Amino acid sequence: LRTRLIDPMARHKEFDRDEALQRAMEVFWSRGYEAASVGELVKHMGINRQSLYDTFGDKHSLYLQALDRYREVEGRKLFELLERPGSVKRALRQLFGVVVEASLGGGERRGCFVGNATSELAGRCRETAEKACGNMAAAEEALYRALLRGKREGEIGGGRDLRAVARFLYSSLQGLQLMSKATRDRKTLEDVVRVTLSVLD
Amino acid sequence: LRTRLIDPMARHKEFDRDEALQRAMEVFWSRGYEAASVGELVKHMGINRQSLYDTFGDKHSLYLQALDRYREVEGRKLFELLERPGSVKRALRQLFGVVVEASLGGGERRGCFVGNATSELAGRCRETAEKACGNMAAAEEALYRALLRGKREGEIGGGRDLRAVARFLYSSLQGLQLMSKATRDRKTLEDVVRVTLSVLD
């Protein structure tokens, strides 16, 4: 790092750091921390073993960076969905619906990476717990703003503590994602969603 | 096994199988499947390494048996709490309250073993997924019966699809347990519980 500033003539990195991190995230997302081996990561990231260690540090450090990336990418999606003009209730139905459909589709059921990380590591790894907390707070905030807008636009009644409702919705989303890992029964998942969203009425 | 039936003269098992399994369950519950080493299991179970393999088979098989035990033990607790005569709403408040207090106490936050197992393995291990499903169905049934009683006794209104509400409550419990792994903020958790239980009003 220092030498490059002093005498900057060398080969550039060939791979795209973000793209490699994205791939790493997918592996950790599917397999979890412990079950994901460095060999697997190397293969899916498409970079050299040495490059992995040079660029991201060790496995644990890479995991935390993957968590950060997940938050950015998925957080952006959540944000965009909820800030989109139009019915807030409709946006929430869509949000929960995406989870249900992802579970019923033939693909892999990875759940929520942050939820998985919380379940697997938060009790044991302070950094993971902090990142999970941060993600929770960010999602809660996005939900809260959406609810505020819903109230402002008359779609949501004023009798509720919207902060509490936002927290409830985040918790429900995590519960649903967990359920969706265990069952592919559409009726069950839709029951959960229907009752969850009924608190907005 | 066969020889014992033909010629039953030998030493008896010295340790209590259920007790050892209970200990194994605690290890898996705290650490998850991958992170729990056989060495750790041997130590906490208080039995010999060989006895572990003789009695429970390999690590994976032991894990599945621990899951079964969890379901029996915790399932019984859930059942007893919900079947206890008196207010159903009160019982549910108590149920959710236990989770909140466990999270705020100084102890380890293990969450729900079945939830942990679902998160870590259900996507990859069919047997785990099936056991998780079974547990879900059993808990749902207990909740459903409690709700039916609440309706019969006039505590819960008749407008609801109680099957759906039972599923919702189970999902919420899982969501809450996950949240409780990441945060120790009482207000946050109580917000979630309050909104969750408000669907019964």
Place this chain on the structure above:
DNA sequence: TGATTTCTGGAATGAATGTTCCAGAAAGAC
């Protein structure tokens, strides 16, 4: 071209893993 740095692939390392083998002690049934 020459200097310098990074990339790449593979080998090497050392620790930890799950599992099995062994030999002796202990305890029931005859």
Place this chain on the structure above:
DNA sequence: GTCTTTCTGGAACATTCATTCCAGAAATCA
């Protein structure tokens, strides 16, 4: 006492793991 079986502790095994080392090829900039 004599079997027979299980228990116990420890060693042995093979595999996998995360991580590091190495040497050559590639690429940048002077």
